[in-house]
Amino acid sequence: MRKHVLQIIVVALVVCLTIGMVLYIGEKHARSQLCHRMEEGFDITGTFAYESSLSQSIYFERSDNTEFTTWAARTEEDSYTKGVTSNTGDPNIYLLTSDDGEPYATVHVAYTSNEDGLIFISLDGRTYMPYEKIANSRVTYNK
Numbered sequence: 120m121r122k123h124v125l126q127i128i129v130v131a132l133v134v135c136l137t138i139g140m141v142l143y144i145g146e147k148h149a150r151s152q153l154c155h156r157m158e159e160g161f162d163i164t165g166t167f168a169y170e171s172s173l174s175q176s177i178y179f180e181r182s183d184n185t186e187f188t189t190w191a192a193r194t195e196e197d198s199y200t201k202g203v204t205s206n207t208g209d210p211n212i213y214l215l216t217s218d219d220g221e222p223y224a225t226v227h228v229a230y231t232s233n234e235d236g237l238i239f240i241s242l243d244g245r246t247y248m249p250y251e252k253i254a255n256s257r258v259t260y261n262k
Contacts, residue, residue, distance in 0.1 A: 160210030161231040163188060166258040167238050167250035177240065177250065178257045179204070190215055191257075192223070 168176040177192040191201035192215075202217040204226070211228040225244065229237040236252030 161228045161236070163204070163213065163226070163228055163231065163238070165231065165236065165252050165256065166254040167236065168253045169248055169250050171251065171253060173258060176253070176258065178254075180257050188213075 163179045164181055166176060166178040174193065175195050177190060179188050179190045181188045188204040189201065190204060191199065193199055200217050200223060202215060202223060204213040204215055207214060213226045213228075215223040215226060217223045223242070225241045227239045227241075227247065229239065231238075231252060233255060238250050238252075239247035240250055241247045
């Protein structure tokens with residue numbers, strides 16, 4: 120009886136240690152990925168919306184045959200603007216230029232993943248508004 124209880128305790132300890140090691144390795148990998156993305160830049164592709172509303176949203180997509188990331192934005196006034204991004208010295212800050220060559224906004228990427236993300240957009244260079252990721256791909260606009 121005593122030997123049986125000891126075997127159960129040993130098995131339980133081995134299972135707990137195994138689970139702990141798996142969690143530790145997973146956490147270490149996630150932290151490593153986060154640091155890598157902070158240094159190299161997060162993937163900005165997808166659709167982001169202010170207060171989860173498509174009436175104030177923006178999407179970014181990268182075509183396979185180009186190095187440029189294109190974007191299109193829809194504002195509360197139902198205006199629609201599109202263009203390309205320009206890189207800055209920071210891999211997580213982009214300048215948005217409209218198709219007619221005019222500066223449109225500055226985007227700071229806080230983080231992105233397959234499930235979610237957060238970017239901050241400034242139209243005036245002073246005030247940044249938070250936009251949350253609502254889709255991994257482009258949301259089609261009606262214009």
